[in-house]
Amino acid sequence: MKSHGLSELARRSIDPPISWLMKVALARPELISLAAGFTDDLSLPIDETRAILDEIFASPKQARAALQYGSTLGDGTLRRLTAEWLREQDGAPGNSAGAYDPDRLLITHGSQQLLYLLTECLCDPGDIVLVEDPTYFVFLSILQSHGLACRTIPLESDGLDLGRLESTLESLKRSGDLPRVKMLYTITYFQNPSGVTTSLQKKSGALFLLRQFERDARHPIYFVEDAAYRDLRFEGKDIASALSLAAHRNRVVYSGTFSKPFATGIRVGYGLIPRPLLPAITRIKGNHDFGTSNLLQQMLARALDSCRYRAHLPVLQQRYRKKAAVMAKALREQFPDEVTWQEPKGGLYIWARLPAGRSAGMKSDIFKRALDRDLLYVPGELCYAPDPTRRAPKTEMRLSFGSASEEKIRQGIERLGAVVRDRV
Amino acid sequence: MKSHGLSELARRSIDPPISWLMKVALARPELISLAAGFTDDLSLPIDETRAILDEIFASPKQARAALQYGSTLGDGTLRRLTAEWLREQDGAPGNSAGAYDPDRLLITHGSQQLLYLLTECLCDPGDIVLVEDPTYFVFLSILQSHGLACRTIPLESDGLDLGRLESTLESLKRSGDLPRVKMLYTITYFQNPSGVTTSLQKKSGALFLLRQFERDARHPIYFVEDAAYRDLRFEGKDIASALSLAAHRNRVVYSGTFSKPFATGIRVGYGLIPRPLLPAITRIKGNHDFGTSNLLQQMLARALDSCRYRAHLPVLQQRYRKKAAVMAKALREQFPDEVTWQEPKGGLYIWARLPAGRSAGMKSDIFKRALDRDLLYVPGELCYAPDPTRRAPKTEMRLSFGSASEEKIRQGIERLGAVVRDRV
Numbered sequence: 001m002k003s004h005g006l007s008e009l010a011r012r013s014i015d016p017p018i019s020w021l022m023k024v025a026l027a028r029p030e031l032i033s034l035a036a037g038f039t040d041d042l043s044l045p046i047d048e049t050r051a052i053l054d055e056i057f058a059s060p061k062q063a064r065a066a067l068q069y070g071s072t073l074g075d076g077t078l079r080r081l082t083a084e085w086l087r088e089q090d091g092a093p094g095n096s097a098g099a100y101d102p103d104r105l106l107i108t109h110g111s112q113q114l115l116y117l118l119t120e121c122l123c124d125p126g127d128i129v130l131v132e133d134p135t136y137f138v139f140l141s142i143l144q145s146h147g148l149a150c151r152t153i154p155l156e157s158d159g160l161d162l163g164r165l166e167s168t169l170e171s172l173k174r175s176g177d178l179p180r181v182k183m184l185y186t187i188t189y190f191q192n193p194s195g196v197t198t199s200l201q202k203k204s205g206a207l208f209l210l211r212q213f214e215r216d217a218r219h220p221i222y223f224v225e226d227a228a229y230r231d232l233r234f235e236g237k238d239i240a241s242a243l244s245l246a247a248h249r250n251r252v253v254y255s256g257t258f259s260k261p262f263a264t265g266i267r268v269g270y271g272l273i274p275r276p277l278l279p280a281i282t283r284i285k286g287n288h289d290f291g292t293s294n295l296l297q298q299m300l301a302r303a304l305d306s307c308r309y310r311a312h313l314p315v316l317q318q319r320y321r322k323k324a325a326v327m328a329k330a331l332r333e334q335f336p337d338e339v340t341w342q343e344p345k346g347g348l349y350i351w352a353r354l355p356a357g358r359s360a361g362m363k364s365d366i367f368k369r370a371l372d373r374d375l376l377y378v379p380g381e382l383c384y385a386p387d388p389t390r391r392a393p394k395t396e397m398r399l400s401f402g403s404a405s406e407e408k409i410r411q412g413i414e415r416l417g418a419v420v421r422d423r424v
Numbered sequence: 425m426k427s428h429g430l431s432e433l434a435r436r437s438i439d440p441p442i443s444w445l446m447k448v449a450l451a452r453p454e455l456i457s458l459a460a461g462f463t464d465d466l467s468l469p470i471d472e473t474r475a476i477l478d479e480i481f482a483s484p485k486q487a488r489a490a491l492q493y494g495s496t497l498g499d500g501t502l503r504r505l506t507a508e509w510l511r512e513q514d515g516a517p518g519n520s521a522g523a524y525d526p527d528r529l530l531i532t533h534g535s536q537q538l539l540y541l542l543t544e545c546l547c548d549p550g551d552i553v554l555v556e557d558p559t560y561f562v563f564l565s566i567l568q569s570h571g572l573a574c575r576t577i578p579l580e581s582d583g584l585d586l587g588r589l590e591s592t593l594e595s596l597k598r599s600g601d602l603p604r605v606k607m608l609y610t611i612t613y614f615q616n617p618s619g620v621t622t623s624l625q626k627k628s629g630a631l632f633l634l635r636q637f638e639r640d641a642r643h644p645i646y647f648v649e650d651a652a653y654r655d656l657r658f659e660g661k662d663i664a665s666a667l668s669l670a671a672h673r674n675r676v677v678y679s680g681t682f683s684k685p686f687a688t689g690i691r692v693g694y695g696l697i698p699r700p701l702l703p704a705i706t707r708i709k710g711n712h713d714f715g716t717s718n719l720l721q722q723m724l725a726r727a728l729d730s731c732r733y734r735a736h737l738p739v740l741q742q743r744y745r746k747k748a749a750v751m752a753k754a755l756r757e758q759f760p761d762e763v764t765w766q767e768p769k770g771g772l773y774i775w776a777r778l779p780a781g782r783s784a785g786m787k788s789d790i791f792k793r794a795l796d797r798d799l800l801y802v803p804g805e806l807c808y809a810p811d812p813t814r815r816a817p818k819t820e821m822r823l824s825f826g827s828a829s830e831e832k833i834r835q836g837i838e839r840l841g842a843v844v845r846d847r848v
Contacts, residue, residue, distance in 0.1 A: 005606050005643030010545045010704035013711065019496075044491040050481040057474040067468040067687035071446075109533050113713045121434045140713045182429050219429030265718035272819035280434035287437065287566045288538045289710070294689035296717055 008125070013145040017362065017382050018137060022201025025376055032412040035376045037192070037348060037422050038403035039264050043319040048308045049263065052236025052299050055306075062298075070294040072286040074107025074270070079302035082107075082270055085255070085304060089230075090244040099243045106282060109292045111257035111269030115185075116142055116197065117288070118224065118253060118271070122182040123148050123283045130168065130184040132160060133390070134383035136192045136226070143385075150385035153184075157342075159198030162205045169213045178217040183253070184210060186223070188241070189230040193383045193398040197345070199257060200240050207248040219302055224253045231313055234321035235345035243272060248272040258300050260348075261316060262309060268292060268300045296327065320348070323401040327409050331399075336424050348402035351380070354395040356410035358424055361394035366423050375415040432477060432549070437569040439847070440539060441786065442804050449800055456836040459800045461616070461772060462827035463688050467743040469635040472732045473687065476723050479730075486722075492647075494718040496710040499695070502725035506531075506694055509678070509728060510813035513654070523667045528696050533716045535652055535693030538825040540566055541712070542648065542677060542695070545705045546606040547572050549799035554592065555610040556584060557814075558807035560616045560650070567809075572843060574809035577608075581766075583622030584610065587631045594638045602641040606685025607677070608634060610647070613654040614771025617822040621769070624664050646698065648677045654683035655737055658745035665694060674698040682724050684731060684772075685740060692716060692724050744772070751752045751833050755823075758841025760848050772826035775804070778819040782848055784796040785818035790847050799839040 018035075025033045057063045073079070079102040087100035106113040123129065125147030131139070133152035143150060151168050154161045165184075172178045184206060188198040202227070210221040225242045257269040273281055285291070298388040303309040324344045331341060331352065341352040360366045361381045370377065378394025399416075401409055433572045442459075449457045481487045497503070503526040511524040532538040547553065549571030557576035566572060575592050578585045596602045612622040619686070627649070634645040649666045666676040673837075681693040697705055709715070727733040748768045755765060757778065763805060765776040784790045794801065804820025823840075825833055 003643040004700040005546055005641075005646070006547050006701070006704055007544060007546055007551075007606075009548075010701075010708065013704055013707040014711065015703065019710070022495075036492055041488050041492060044488050046484055046487040046491065049487070049491065050477075053474075057470065057477070060470055062475070063470040064468050065464050065689075067470065067473065067689040069462055069688040070466060072443075109717070110713050112711075116712050120431065122429055122431055124431050124433075127431075138714065140712065141707070145708065145711055178624065182431075185695065217429075219427040222429070234594070242599075262721075265489075265491035265722075267713065267717040276428040277430070277434075279439065280430055281437060282435055283437040283565070284569065286443070287536075287542050287562065287569055288758060289534050289659050289691065290562065293533070293691040293717060293720055296720070298689075341650040374544065 008383070009145050011033070011409050012147055016137065016141045018378070021376060021378065023360070027373060032404060032415070033375045033376045033402060034399045034412050035086060035378045036403050039348070040316070040319055040323065040402055041387050043316050044263055045308070045312050047184070047313055051236055051300065052306070052308065055302060056298060066295045066298040068292050068294060069207055070297065070399050072282055072291045073153065074105070074292060075301055077305070078107060079105040081301055081304040086243065086254070086272065088242070089238060090240040092244055096244070099249045099342065100272070100289050101248065104275060104278060106185045106271050106273055106285060106424065107292050107297055108269045109289065110259050110267040110284065111226070111255045112138065113288070114255045114269050115139055115272040115282050117281050118155040119143065119146055120284050121277055127180045127182055127393060128172070128177060130181065130386050132191065133385065134193055134380060135185065135385060136187055137382050140385050150387055150388065152385050152387040155191070155194055155196050156195065159188070159202035160206055161197060162202065162209060166209050166352045170210060171247060173213060178213055179219070181217055181221055183222040183224050185226065187226045187228065189227055190232060190344065192229065192347070193349055193378065193380065194351045195342055195344050195347055196351055197239065199297060203242040204245050207245060207251060207394060211248070211251065220251055222253050223248070223251055224255065226255045228255070228257050228260060229347040230256070232317065232320060232348065233346035234324070235319040236361065250276065261313060262300070262315070266299060268296050270311060304390065309337055323409060324350070325405060326406045327399065327401040327413060330410050330413035334413050336421055338424050348400050349398045350401065352397045352399055354420070354424060356395065359394040360397045366419055369419045370416050373419065374413045377416065409412060432571065433569050434721045435641065436571055438559065440818060442802070444798060445802065446763065447539065448795070451730065454831050455616065455800055456830060457800045458823045458833070458836050460824060460827050463684055463772070464740070464747065464826055466750045467740050468687055469732070469736050472727065472736060474731070476726045479523050490719045490722040492718060494715050494721065496706055496715045498529070498716060499718065499721040499725055501633055501729070502531060502721045503529040505725055505728040510665070510667065510678070513662060516666040520668070520685070523670065523673045523710050524696070526700060528699060528700070529715050530695050530696060530697055530743045531721055532593045532693045533713065534651070534691040535679045538693050538695040539563055539650070540816060541705050543567065544708050545619050545701055546646065549620045551604045552596070554605065555809050556610055556615065556619055557715065557809065558804060559609065559809060560611055561806050572664050574811055576811040576814065578810050579615070579618055579620050581620065582772070583612070583620060583626035584630055584772060586626065586633060589630060591635060597637060598641050600660055602637055603643070605645055607646040607648050609650065611650045612650055614656060614768065616653065616771070617773055617804065618775045619768050619771055619773055621663065627666040628669050631666060631669060631675060635672070635675065638660060644675055646677050647672070647675055650679045650792065651683060651824065652679070652681050653771040653793055654680070656741065656744060657770035658741040658748070674700065680775055680807060683735070685737060686724070686727060690720050690723060692720050694696055697702050697717065697743060708761055710818060723751045744825070747833060748774070749822065750830045751825040751837060754834050754837035756764060758837050760845055763844060772824050774823045774825065776821045776847060778821055778844070780819065782823045783818040788818065790843055794840050797843065799836050801840065
């Protein structure tokens, strides 16, 4: 039988190029991978987690509650503590409670699930999602599988190019396509992959623009703020989220996670959801799994409540600061001056740019030769959405300092530097 | 703005009636709920779980592996042990390895997620799913949200009415609708809600029938075996799954879970997937969450490997045997003879039938009066798929002995009995 009876969604779900990279990495034990978005192993909170588990299992009553089903929205204590944490991070005044109401908070199985639920909640096949250029490639896989189109908005050093956002919206208005535009997806802290952090002014400006076009869209165009890397800042001051912009409260979807800043093996993410979307997204979550593992949620609730989460962050941040510095130093030493990058202030990545005309893409000499020397990076081209209105650059490399040891980072950049020096 | 920009899927996702029941239950602390599918609190494996966690955290290396990301398919050890466990349960001979190949196993965030992924993988809006009548109501919510239609197949005491399955397939063939039929969804052990267990002959017969119609469907029609309650048998001998039917290996999707038989707070389910579906369903899982929490998976792997899982089952089974007996005794004492039910041999539910013409539905006197007396059950009508070709009975009640204590079960049936005696 030729057909396997797959749905449209299944047939649209193409194997993401990153899974090929991961297979390559697994097949070569000697490989140094600067590709994966894995976090640092040595700073995982082993002692903290053990202490939390000891607390939970010290009382049969608590243990039972952790080992039983919870509710679809998530554990009440975790939702309250998460909302408080966000409000504190945003330095929000007392009268801003509505924006940080725990009732608007949905706990998910990692923030990836939140992005999936949100896409299902808002988008029909043929709809259009505005994305940063470049952007998070697994989000692009979600969009692709749901039959959605992208319009890309270039990034400046402090976030979206608002002029281009406006002209894109204007063009969508002229072509009658605005009703198909449901959201703008942004990664506002140490963006994956570019490392760019969005200023509050840019968030406000983007929201202001989106709202100007709502009348023609005939529905809200939501501003999705993916803050996955927010707590991984190791330099400079935190920036308030778009939730702090009181005028736009019901247009912001804030997506956060405890996985990356605490433990990726404990998959707990969350979303602060505009009230009009909350019933629908909760029902969809109910159909997915009627609620995230209660044990994981109670672990995180205790991590927040005991301040272990808060105490763990500086440890983690110091570690990444060190690893980022090691990578930056190696890049300065090993790479020719024509290759440019920004010194990171947080997150997991350095985004390195070759001079125009050179390629670091999947099929490039640089990528192949690096692989021959057992060095893997993410070719930047994988982070560009399909968008026929512009040509995606192939000159970039996403280099992760998250998972590899300092020694491996040094060795890895040395190997890559030799290849790059030879071809640039 | 009138529209919130919701997708078709979101607009089709109606609030399941069960969530109303749950809100009712939460708002009445005095309420005895025989409605929830929660499991028994007192037999949760607290000591076993603590011991497993101690083992994991005894070594930093193991702890790190548990606290880090894993792969999308799931932990290799857990997949191997799960496959071995299934093969042993099925008493499968040595040459049947292919059917139980760990490579075909996908670990999910509870088996509910497997059902969701499978629906996404196979069905487009307008497609038709064959379901048992009655069936699991949260699965019906998944179908509803995806815009799918149902055809219902009545249950006999040993599973599907194969005559009706055949005539339904014939009728779909005549109307040209067979290409829209992708799967038959069955709950083969202590069915939720009816308690019926499907014989191996019936599984084989159903598969045989489905295959006869594949040529006209122009694709496989998959037999989905949801075995969520299999390990909750407390009477009689286990029955082999459809995986044991070597001829139909690539037509069976087997959905299992460790949540109900071990701990519902540790959400780990799994699917044994026909090879042609595996790449697509894995990609969709990747888009959902790129893999189930590694910590939970490693806990289950240790529970299986150490035989703690196996040793826990008789404890659990004895507990449910006792609670089922308490409920059955109370029903015999409190209910009039006109109300019928089967003595359960496993699972969590007794399915009680009033005489024809009486109603135990959401709007019935019996339901309302029971609620006035702080007693909640699941009205059977909620378990019937929308199917215009038959009228769904309202005469049934799903009574769960899973969560309530023996004392509460006795009191609950006493309260309900008084209402039923009064109205039958």
